[in-house]
Amino acid sequence: MTGANTEDFRASFFEECEELLEAMQDGFDQMAVDLHDSETMHAIFRAVHSIKGGAGAFGLDDLVAFAHHFETSLDTVRSGTIEADANLLELFRQCGDHLSDLVAASRQGDMLDPRASDALRTSLDTATGADPDADDDDMPEFEPIALNLDLGDVSPVDDPSDKGFEIAFKAEPDLFASGNEPLVLFQALERLGALKVTADVDQVAPLDTLDQESCAIGWTLHLVTDASEAAVRDAFEFVEGFCTLMVMPIGEPEAPISPLSADDIPSLGDVMNLQSPQHEAPKEAVQEPVPKPEPKTKADTPKMAGTIRVDLNKVDKLINLVGELVIKEAMLSQSIIEIDPPAGSNVAEGLDSLKQIASEIQEGVMAIRAQPVKPMFQRMSRIVREAAAATSKRVRFETVGEYTEVDKTVVERLVDPLTHMIRNAIDHGLEGPEDRAAKGKPEEGTVTLSAAHRSGRVLIDISDDGAGVNREKVRQLAIERGLISEEAELSPAEIDNLLFLPGFSSKEEVSELSGRGVGLDVARSEIMGLGGRVSISSTPGHGTCFSISLPLTLAVLEGMVIKVADQTLIVPISAIQETLQPKTIEIHTIGAEGRVLRNRQGLVPVIDLGQLFGFRPASADLDHRVILLVESDGGQRCALVVDEIQDQRQVVIKSLETNYGHVDGISAATILGDGRIALIVDPENIIADRGTPATSDLDLQLIG
């Protein structure tokens, strides 16, 4: 095996681990609902077992040792030796977290402090009543050991009265790629009784054309044992779908031959989208195959078709190319419009269909990057557990909408701010158990993380049922830190928003947990960096909710192309409520320059974009201009004055920050059909600076 190959295998092993760990977490979540669901227990066991198997192949001894111990403990529950309870589940979860850590450490070539593994192992032994010494003898060897592969010896054991099985095992070519090792299977069988293994190497290609990654060997196994057929089949549990297997009791060659059913592994299969090939039962089978149990489907788990794993760079390249395609298409249509071909000509028709195809390709390519927020939510469940342990609070973690899909980059970059807000919710939001009991609330607090799509954006809420923001205390702290003056009259919402101010959290206020010297302001700026926004709402005694609104993708945006002072700008459609003709509406001047528009919903400040951006002085005459009524996620509005509306189209978002920096009121840039750059207006940012407050103290705003 060449070095590069090993690296590839390693990389795919770790990717697979991610999925397996996810499946394991799913299992724990499922167990929290039903502790005694044996199906789930099997799934968890299989996930851990598969990680162990792969880790063994790469010589990751620490990982193997811990996974093995963990697996053994899981097996005691699986086999019904002991009953699972909430405490044991909690311990399993901790072990699962530790397993994730070990995987992550192995991936980076780091070592973890072995004491953590040891402590958990001891806890596992105590919980499952295992004898720690006996266990180690059970460690499977991952060293190659000599097996009886004597090709001449194909004769079954002579004594037909022997109980046992004749097993024909033919691996699919991708058996190795799935991380399985037949040797381990045979070792497992050997524990059941006397085993004779014969390899059939007829299908193996000559050495010079040999593909060492695909398995072309078949085996005939002769096992003398008292064990049941089910026990024998169990040994092959992990290669289901990767092999053709026939198990015949010795002396009963006419016995029913059933293909291995893939239906025993719904959870893992669903998650990994592996459809096990169904093998036809050999013709000579005289009886019907054993009826398969109906696969269990979970109502909230959308069935997904097969998936492929693609290098992210390839997708990014594709996205860039599609972006260019869309720009070129726009350039082309612009020049064709200039030529002005007769309507209905081939050129015009061709252009139309090109447009259509380009936009469909764009949509399709963007969808490739979309992925469910589920893995991120699972990471958060760990944050919750750790934060709960650190603060000695009891926390139940609920998730909603975990299959909501968001651009991968968005998901990744959301991890840090979410971690911070969840810690904040547990540390500052939830009360301790005694406090809660005293208030007549359940001792266990609840933190809910939910995701949903809303009009082209994704909304993520982190809510808790704690005490809510202690506004008096927040106010006092803000005064102490010089963030507001003592006389400032603030609405409850304004006080809550003080939490986002830089410098609000200070060293002494920050607890051990949420500490790390960052405040909510950092989380907020990270979210804003993603083109998102965050708001807070709090009800005293009933909890706090942080709401994050994010673009679905960082790559495209549906925008309105406008002109202001000869500059072409883009305004995101998602923010525009309506467009108005100033002639037909009431605009009032307040003071020297302040203008407000009056409409059904009340008074809205009027902002001349050209003036705001310094492109021209304020225009006195609005009659020949257009007004865009824009609204923020928080419900605040303002009226943007522009010169004209040109078009509405999808634009490819290009970063302005990469080579320049942040510009107030601008979120990004795009490239127009003529190759020039147009800036994308950030209405949210403009409103935050100038708009009407969401609360009703509009009068204050206008006077002040």
Place this chain on the structure above:
Amino acid sequence: MEEALLEDRTEERHEVVAFQVADQDFCFDLTSVREIRGWTETTMLPHAQPYVKGVINLRGSVVPVIDLSERLGLGATDPAARHVIIITVIGTQTVGLLADVVSDILSVKESDLHPIPDIIDEAVRAYVTGVLVIEGRMIRRLNLARILPSSAQDGR
């Protein structure tokens, strides 16, 4: 000839690109230059420093253009087709520098570089790290990192 070559090897040479801004000669390391292109209309940036002419599309990237003349306090350039934009990579950023004309690519030795006299005012010393005297020409060597707006924020 032979000796001269040997001597050359003992002292490392490197190449600089020389150009003119407001009738003065400047240069910086050629390794920072990605390409040189003619003037193209820029898109204005709100609230930018006066020396930031705006942004252009460089094969899909948004690249700011800095008017070197204005940045160096030599008066704003009124850009026309004859002007050039030197696309440079400074750190992680790609930036276009507006200049009058690119004159040469010169191979220079460290010893050609003279420190600028103390009498020159601080503002100039911030951008110019030294002066090359080559064939009677005075070529000011620019400190590219200083040319950049540290961030768009410092415009306000």
